[in-house]
Amino acid sequence: MKFLCGIDEAGRGPLAGPLVVAGVILKKDILGLNDSKKLSEKKREKLFDEIKESSKYHIVFKSAKEIDDFGISFCLKSSILEIMQNLQEFSDSFLMDGNTNFGIKNLQKEIKADAKYTCVSAASILAKVSRDRFMDKISSNYPNYNFDKHKGYGTKAHIEAIKEFGRSDIHRVTFKLKALGETEFGNQTLLSF
Structure with missing residues (x-):
């Protein structure tokens, strides 16, 4: 069965x-x-x-x-x-x-x-x-981002960390953020955080 x-x-x-x-x-x-x-x-x-x-x-x-x-x-x-x-x-x-x-x-x-x-x-x-x-x-490998707190989701603290330190090698670069003044183009995803 x-x-x-x-x-x-x-x-x-x-x-x-x-x-x-x-x-x-x-x-x-x-x-x-x-x-x-x-x-x-x-x-x-x-x-x-x-x-x-x-x-x-x-x-x-x-x-x-x-x-x-x-x-x-x-x-x-x-x-x-x-x-x-x-x-x-x-x-x-x-x-x-x-x-x-x-x-x-x-x-x-x-x-x-x-x-x-x-x-x-x-x-x-x-x-x-x-x-x-x-x-x-x-x-702990990415101390600037506190991934243990928000698990990579677009919280205010996470977006502030991206503004300050840029994206790490485990960030999704094709997920663009309005909060960072990024715009959508190609097959990228525009997120309104």
């Missing part, structure tokens, strides 16, 4: 750090699963280990450089395809949180699936915790 595989991402919109996409097939019920954004950090951390022990899963990281080189949509699509390939032995049904399936055959999509389906909630948690841990780990 094959089970539904839930897929979700963390890090689509930050100014720095990777995109992380996770796919999860739960082998047993886990209490307390929900969209990772609705859970406390402590709760996510506790569920993270429980999910890994109770599932088949695959987690994909795409670096800021890959996002700059290929675009966020390509990175999302290639991550999803990698997950589907790695978990196809255990699932023939895949569900992505969101409003697009990136033209991928056999990939269902549903808005707010991360709050409705436990396997997508679990994927949301694996992606979020994996990304947060990565940003915490590298934070």
